[in-house]
Amino acid sequence: MxxxxxxxxxxxxxxxxxxxxxxxxxxxxERVLALAxxxxxxxxxxxxxxxxxxxxxxxFFDPTVADAEALRIRLGELAATPVPPRESEAAERPVxxxxxRYDGPDLEDVAERAGLTRDQVVDLHSAxxxxxxxxxxxxxxxxxxxxxxxxxxxxxxxxxxxxxPGSVGIxxxxxxxxxxxxxxxxxxLGRTEVRLFDPAREPPALLQPGDRVRFEPIA
Amino acid sequence: MIEVLEAPPFATxxxxxxxxxxxxxxxxxxxxxxxxxxxxNRLVGNPPQAPAIEWALGTGVLRLTRKSRIAVVxxxxxxxxxxxxxxxxxAFPVQAGTRVRIEPDARHRFSYVAVAGGISVPEVLGxxxxxxxxxxxxxxxxxxxxxxxxxxxxxxxxxxLEISVTTTGRPMxxxxxxxxxxxxxxxxxxxxxxxxxxxSGRFQLAxxxxxxxxxxVGPSIHPRGKATLPxxxxxxxxxxxxxxxxxxxxxxxxxxxxxxxKLAVVIQADLRLLAQCLPERGIRFTExxxxxxxxxxxxxR
Numbered sequence: 271m272x273x274x275x276x277x278x279x280x281x282x283x284x285x286x287x288x289x290x291x292x293x294x295x296x297x298x299x300e301r302v303l304a305l306a307x308x309x310x311x312x313x314x315x316x317x318x319x320x321x322x323x324x325x326x327x328x329x330f331f332d333p334t335v336a337d338a339e340a341l342r343i344r345l346g347e348l349a350a351t352p353v354p355p356r357e358s359e360a361a362e363r364p365v366x367x368x369x370x371r372y373d374g375p376d377l378e379d380v381a382e383r384a385g386l387t388r389d390q391v392v393d394l395h396s397a398x399x400x401x402x403x404x405x406x407x408x409x410x411x412x413x414x415x416x417x418x419x420x421x422x423x424x425x426x427x428x429x430x431x432x433x434x435p436g437s438v439g440i441x442x443x444x445x446x447x448x449x450x451x452x453x454x455x456x457x458x459l460g461r462t463e464v465r466l467f468d469p470a471r472e473p474p475a476l477l478q479p480g481d482r483v484r485f486e487p488i489a
Numbered sequence: 490m491i492e493v494l495e496a497p498p499f500a501t502x503x504x505x506x507x508x509x510x511x512x513x514x515x516x517x518x519x520x521x522x523x524x525x526x527x528x529x530n531r532l533v534g535n536p537p538q539a540p541a542i543e544w545a546l547g548t549g550v551l552r553l554t555r556k557s558r559i560a561v562v563x564x565x566x567x568x569x570x571x572x573x574x575x576x577x578x579x580a581f582p583v584q585a586g587t588r589v590r591i592e593p594d595a596r597h598r599f600s601y602v603a604v605a606g607g608i609s610v611p612e613v614l615g616x617x618x619x620x621x622x623x624x625x626x627x628x629x630x631x632x633x634x635x636x637x638x639x640x641x642x643x644x645x646x647x648x649x650l651e652i653s654v655t656t657t658g659r660p661m662x663x664x665x666x667x668x669x670x671x672x673x674x675x676x677x678x679x680x681x682x683x684x685x686x687x688x689s690g691r692f693q694l695a696x697x698x699x700x701x702x703x704x705x706v707g708p709s710i711h712p713r714g715k716a717t718l719p720x721x722x723x724x725x726x727x728x729x730x731x732x733x734x735x736x737x738x739x740x741x742x743x744x745x746x747x748x749x750x751k752l753a754v755v756i757q758a759d760l761r762l763l764a765q766c767l768p769e770r771g772i773r774f775t776e777x778x779x780x781x782x783x784x785x786x787x788x789x790r
Contacts, residue, residue: 279674282724282754283782287674294719319511323721323746330511330724333783404720406746409515409623413720450623467514469613469625475513 276349278342284318284333286342288349291325294415294443298325299403303480304353312348314341322479324403324413363482365399368447370438370485372396374458376426380440384420392487394418395459400445402481410449410467410475414483417443429455436461438485445485449475460485490554491604493637494588497549501619502610502627502639505538505789510614511745517725517789518618518626518741521599521700521764525562529603532560532580534644539607540617542633544600548592549633553604556585557641563600566592597765609640621700622742665691665771668759671782673728674721675750678712686710687752692736692772700742703763705772709734710752717748726755728774738763756782 278288288305291298302322309320309329316336321328327349331341372392381391400414407413417440425441430453433439437448439456448454449467462485466476477483503526506519520526520543527537535541544563553559560580561567567574567581568590574581583589593600610617610628619627628639679687692707711734723729727739729749738755739747755763756777766772 279676280671280754280779281674281722281751282726283671283756283779283786285722285724287722289674289721292719319509321511321722321745324719326719326721328722330722332788333786334788338779338783404746405512405514406720406722407514407744409510409513409620411514452622467623469623473513474510474515474614478513 287328368462372460374460376457396485412477425455491639492552494550498546500633503543504617522761529560529562529601533605541603558605564594606642606644669777670753673751705736720748723747758785
């Protein structure tokens with residue numbers, strides 16, 4: 271338990287970032303989401319958007335409407351107040367299942383580097399229920415964790431200029447699905463047909479921070 | 490209808506961008522130079538945030554199928570049916586069928602072309618801006634090409650003689666471009682030496698700069714300790730310091746989160762000057778307080 275008050279730092283003249291920890295861990299992320307909920311409930315004037323990170327919450331506001339200094343103080347106070355654990359609620363969220371064809375271009379390479387067979391890689395990747403930590407990099411791109419330690423590899427040295435949408439990748443302790451055709455440096459294990467992002471859908475992003483996700487191998 | 494007879498190398502439809510979406514990874518987007526964009530709209534009697542063409546990197550030719558009024562803001566040379574405008578102007582009437590040739594001046598990166606009534610494209614996620622990385626928004630989610638036909642909105646207003654533009658705009662000053670910055674969230678990770686290197690350094694734009702981010706070349710800046718952090722929110726103007734020590738300034742289409750430390754953030758009012766900056770110019774940074782930055786902030790909508 272940390273005793274010093276959480277640090278609130280500026281992100282430009284229209285944003286505050288409060289930091290609740292310095293590493294990727296579930297408990298810290300629970301506090302991030304709880305703080306986002308409480309802030310949304312109080313809806314300070316001029317608050318525009320909340321962006322959760324692994325261990326941070328950023329509040330964007332309109333400085334011509336919001337009292338920036340009051341918002342900073344409020345954010346610090348809320349962040350310092352202990353919150354009841356949300357574990358039970360998060361555990362109750364339904365698991366989003368992503369049917370995945372494990373035929374990615376890096377499957378062989380990952381297996382080799384991890385000292386496993388292809389099937390073992392698929393088993394390890396599809397056995398877990400992952401947690402959505404944050405969205406970003408591209409619209410609807412969810413950073414999922416935590417990956418089995420046996421599959422943890424650094425990013426590819428040479429990022430691909432174009433990763434096809436639906437590609438399922440891993441990097442570090444994370445896994446995720448590329449919603450759009452973008453450049454990407456993750457190791458690609460397979461593909462899913464599920465659309466993680468659809469501008470015509472409400473909400474457009476399939477996954478939200480705190481959601482639970484499992485990959486289901488299909489032939 | 491606006492027919493694109495010859496497309497410039499880089500032209501998209503932009504408005505003020507997406508007002509919501511950062512929480513799921515959609516950046517604010519919108520015009521790289523909101524001041525010029527707003528000005529172009531006001532000159533033809535449009536609401537300030539109407540969709541207009543963001544035009545860059547070269548010459549192109551448009552033809553309007555009906556009589557209208559058009560504004561070109563950004564020091565561009567304009568020819569109507571192969572004849573230069575009688576007097577240089579930002580806004581002028583155009584007869585149906587007239588070919589409008591637009592050749593941007595070399596002192597800016599982005600010019601804005603607005604027509605009375607605005608450009609009519611479908612609204613996606615609350616905006617009419619093109620988001621190129623996602624291939625959606627604006628006109629078919631892509632750059633304009635020869636042969637494209639863009640709808641024009643209805644215009645029943647006569648442009649006011651007095652134009653007032655509320656978006657903060659400084660003229661592009663000669664010499665090095667001085668950008669005002671506030672301290673970034675990871676300011677404390679940079680020691681005195683790194684900060685001095687940043688504030689005394691002269692940077693230039695690398696060729697790999699686009700609507701997502703501008704890469705700078707100059708003195709190397711390095712944080713203390715670990716070079717990355719667990720991903721957290723970023724924003725347009727944020728100055729990320731990646732492994733190599735050469736800063737990247739995030740622009741309107743840039744990622745909403747990132748794991749590189751952010752040393753400083755270019756204030757909103759100055760980001761358009763960087764957007765317009767050309768590779769040969771020197772770029773320098775000076776620190777201002779959050780209060781000073783807020784004093785010249787203008788809401789995006």
